[in-house]
Amino acid sequence: MDYDIKDINLADKGRLRIEWAEQNMPVLRLIRERIRKEKPLKGVRLSACLHVTTETACLVQTLKDGGADVVLCASNPLSTQDDVAASLVRHTEIPVFAIKGEDNDTYYKHIYAALDLNPNITMDDGADLVSILHSKRRHLLPNVIGGTEETTTGVIRLKSMADRGVLRYPIIAVNDAMTKHLFDNRYGTGQSTVDGIMRATNRLIAGTVFVVAGYGWCGRGIAMRAKGFGADVVITEINPLKALEAVMDGFRVMPMLNAAKIGDFFVTVTGDINVIREEHFKVMKDGAIICNSGHFNVEIDIPSLKKLSKKRRIIREFVEEYTLKDGRCINLLGEGRLINLASAEGHPSSVMDMSFANQVLSAEYIVKKGGELEKNVYPVPEDIDREIARLKLDAMGIKVDRLTKEQRKYLASWEMGT
Numbered sequence: 337m338d339y340d341i342k343d344i345n346l347a348d349k350g351r352l353r354i355e356w357a358e359q360n361m362p363v364l365r366l367i368r369e370r371i372r373k374e375k376p377l378k379g380v381r382l383s384a385c386l387h388v389t390t391e392t393a394c395l396v397q398t399l400k401d402g403g404a405d406v407v408l409c410a411s412n413p414l415s416t417q418d419d420v421a422a423s424l425v426r427h428t429e430i431p432v433f434a435i436k437g438e439d440n441d442t443y444y445k446h447i448y449a450a451l452d453l454n455p456n457i458t459m460d461d462g463a464d465l466v467s468i469l470h471s472k473r474r475h476l477l478p479n480v481i482g483g484t485e486e487t488t489t490g491v492i493r494l495k496s497m498a499d500r501g502v503l504r505y506p507i508i509a510v511n512d513a514m515t516k517h518l519f520d521n522r523y524g525t526g527q528s529t530v531d532g533i534m535r536a537t538n539r540l541i542a543g544t545v546f547v548v549a550g551y552g553w554c555g556r557g558i559a560m561r562a563k564g565f566g567a568d569v570v571i572t573e574i575n576p577l578k579a580l581e582a583v584m585d586g587f588r589v590m591p592m593l594n595a596a597k598i599g600d601f602f603v604t605v606t607g608d609i610n611v612i613r614e615e616h617f618k619v620m621k622d623g624a625i626i627c628n629s630g631h632f633n634v635e636i637d638i639p640s641l642k643k644l645s646k647k648r649r650i651i652r653e654f655v656e657e658y659t660l661k662d663g664r665c666i667n668l669l670g671e672g673r674l675i676n677l678a679s680a681e682g683h684p685s686s687v688m689d690m691s692f693a694n695q696v697l698s699a700e701y702i703v704k705k706g707g708e709l710e711k712n713v714y715p716v717p718e719d720i721d722r723e724i725a726r727l728k729l730d731a732m733g734i735k736v737d738r739l740t741k742e743q744r745k746y747l748a749s750w751e752m753g754t
């Protein structure tokens with residue numbers, strides 16, 4: 337079996353960590369038990385481009401148990417957990433192409449290696465796999481019946497491909513399922529981003545000004561958690577509705593140029609380019625800490641930070657201190673890549689449980705219904721979303737009420753008013 341990982345001897349450590357994650361993924365476990373027997377993915381070749389974490393290990397093992405032939409590559413050069421990659425290769429014989437800290441060339445070489453499987457299904461996080469397949473490996477397109485996409489940035493890219501008529505097969509937008517973004521994006525990113533900042537810096541958050549750029553589901557989660565740690569949270573936004581929501585949630589909202597002057601910590605989660613740039617670096621306080629938790633490392637304009645600097649050094653792991661020509665220092669965390677996966681371990685397994693349950697059930701749906709779908713981006717079917725919520729509540733031991741007959745009748749009627 338061909339693979340490219342850091343060190344196969346890390347496998348046993350990885351296995352224990354995967355087991356730890358699995359204990360907290362009851363919904364995925366239930367699905368795994370069922371598909372291990374039913375084998376709905378039998379004969380399917382599936383190329384996955386995902387963050388190589390303990391939770392992803394549970395996902396790809398489930399897909400394999402369901403009958404799929406799976407290969408895994410990293411969806412970000414800094415997010416791979418090398419012990420997990422080793423365990424997948426040694427203990428489950430799933431080929432993995434991922435090394436934490438790989439350079440850009442290796443990152444793409446690994447994507448090509450995953451595509452060498454000649455997939456019928458793609459499972460992507462950020463749409464790099466789909467993008468390479470549509471540009472550099474077009475001859476493989478006729479064999480693909482469908483794909484899934486994990487994240488907001490990927491869904492935006494794929495919708496743009498569909499709008500321009502270049503998307504060649506249907507994609508299920510897993511990100512847009514309620515049981516994905518309401519929990520993973522909000523509580524997962526909220527906790528893991530603050531965790532990443534704390535692990536990288538070991539700084540106290542209480543009493544600081546903590547600037548969050550972007551008030552989507554991820555931004556809301558980060559703001560909520562930073563507030564919980566005692567920070568004075570400032571939000572920057574371009575969307576008036578989200579800005580208004582942030583104000584009513586109790587946060588200060590202002591343009592980045594104003595926030596830049598007062599912030600101690602900055603986190604970007606907008607999905608857009610150069611959100612923190614030269615004009616902002618020029619007014620930041622000495623010692624400001626900047627990082628990103630959006631999918632790509634484009635939200636902070638690192639080339640212009642380099643241009644403004646006379647010196648830079650790695651002052652501790654995941655912290656690069658830039659000394660500007662006027663003597664001020666700005667600290668960039670995790671090379672501007674997803675800080676929650678660079679210096680921490682990504683979202684906790686309990687939320688990935690629902691995200692990855694959506695992935696497996698969407699892959700199963702593609703096998704059943706892929707032939708009927710157009711070359712477009714589709715939502716996760718509502719019944720899958722509801723079923724995952726139901727299973728999660730069950731696993732948490734939480735019961736909910738059911739509508740009475742009278743209530744069902746009332747909701748179906750239009751005649752009854754005051």
Ligand code: ADE
Nearest residue numbers: 387389391392681682683
């Ligand atoms: N994205 C964010 N957190 C993750 C995790 N723990 N595993 C896989 N993908 C993720």
